[in-house]
Amino acid sequence: MFQARGPKILIISSDTGGGHRSAAAAIVAGVQKFFEGDSYAVRVVRAVEESHHLSARLVSLYNWVLRNRQHWMKYLFWAVNRLRPETREFFHRRCIGYCRELFEKWCPHVVVSVHPLTQHIFARVLKEIGLADKIPLVTVVTDPCYGFWKGWACDDVTLYLVASEEARQQLIDYGIRPERIKVSGMPVHPKFELPDERSAQAARSALGLDPEKFTVFVNAGWVGGGNIPQIFRELARGELDVQAIFLAGRNEELRAEAESVAATAKFPVKVIGYSEQVEQLMQAANVMVSKLGGLTTFEALNCRVPIIADATTPPMPQESGAARMLAKRGAGVLLKRA
Structure with a gap:
């Protein structure tokens, strides 16, 4: 399939802070190097913001707190971990149309998530359109150490790429099977290098x-x-x-x-x-x-x-x-x- 027309890779992200955007850019750079001279296509979407105006407001709230009330972030972290918006039917019903349309229009061969609020709904769409066993869903966890958001853990992810053994253990403790997790390091763009x-x-x-x-x-x-x-x-x-x-x-x-x-x-x-x-x-x-x-x-x-x-x-x-x-x-x- 890849040889016939080249792979199409969909990267799903969000602009909550700058780290997820940087991770997506690093993956794009890696894909470009890997497929150098060959045919391929990569698309990065801000899935959280673009899927519905309510989720866009959540992103705005997160960034406002990060910018203006950093000491509140621990409470926001607790609330998101407690309420688990990525698993709620309320948000799924409002965002699933966007996700389904994205698949139908672009038909990716691989989906890569770099954000903890995205893989659950995309996994659901893959199931609903009967492609869960044909399109791998890969999650690149951008938090390197133990103690990260529960939202990263999704049973339907095909492969997890994590930065460290600590991060691997956190996913295992959240119920992810060890054979689905690979320690691969952080996705850092090659332009970040030691200068002479x-x-x-x-x-x-x-x-x-x-x-x-x-x-x-x-x-x-x-x-x-x-x-x-x-x-x-x-x-x-x-x-x-x-x-x-x-x-x-x-x-x-x-x-x-x-x-x-x-x-x-x-x-x-x-x-x-x-x-x-x-x-x-x-x-x-x-x-x-x-x-x-x-x-x-x-x-x-x-x-x-x-x-x-x-x-x-x-x-x-x-x-x-x-x-x-x-x-x-x-x-x-x-x-x-x-």
């Missing part, structure tokens, strides 16, 4: 910074917010022999605020809004200050950038394992007070 000194200096120069100076990358994430802006304000008050990059993400209000803070800093600061070239910012940096996050953490580790991880608010359960890993392996430190 010349490349690092070139990256700093491209940002209008001193190529020789110690550079701090303050990463407010894809949504732009949480505790990082306050940490940046404290950093900007210091009399330090450094220069800094501040990434505001998709938050123009934060970008304007950061510009004002940068103007008062005693060292050079380059403020950036949303960027598709985060790897260049990491490669320009000697250290990164960031919220803990599965993909961001591993992207920085790939670039060999030490991490000062925001722990001023206790990490969510799926992030606490990453915090322990950073501290244990000497790849970063936890910032518990700003």
Whole structure:
């Protein structure tokens, strides 16, 4: 079948934070390399947002809390794990039309989920249209350590790809059969790599910074917010022999605020809004200050950038394992007070 017309791969994701989008992009890059010179097709859809306006509102709520009330995230995590919206008939009835139409119009050979709220409904659609035994449903778990969302666990997933033995054990404890789980590492885009000194200096120069100076990358994430802006304000008050990059993400209000803070800093600061070239910012940096996050953490580790991880608010359960890993392996430190 693949040889006749090339594989069609459907990747289902959501823009709840930036990690799932990054995972999808990494998988696309891997597919491109694997099928280089051959015929193939890959489509990435934001299935949660696009399926129904109510689920789109849930995504907006998640990102609002992440941006403005990071200390509420533990309660949101508890509520989602308790209520299990991905298994509720209320949401299935409203979203299933979108999923069915997507299959009928695009006819994928493989479906890949990178989000814990997507595989249940897609598995149901595959059953209803009689293709569950013909189209594999693969889930790439983007949380690397024990303690992640129950939504990742779905009995109808053909194959799970996880980052670690910890993640594998969590799925087993949620009832997934061990033979369906493969430890394959995190899906990190190949553009995140260790730069040589010349490349690092070139990256700093491209940002209008001193190529020789110690550079701090303050990463407010894809949504732009949480505790990082306050940490940046404290950093900007210091009399330090450094220069800094501040990434505001998709938050123009934060970008304007950061510009004002940068103007008062005693060292050079380059403020950036949303960027598709985060790897260049990491490669320009000697250290990164960031919220803990599965993909961001591993992207920085790939670039060999030490991490000062925001722990001023206790990490969510799926992030606490990453915090322990950073501290244990000497790849970063936890910032518990700003």
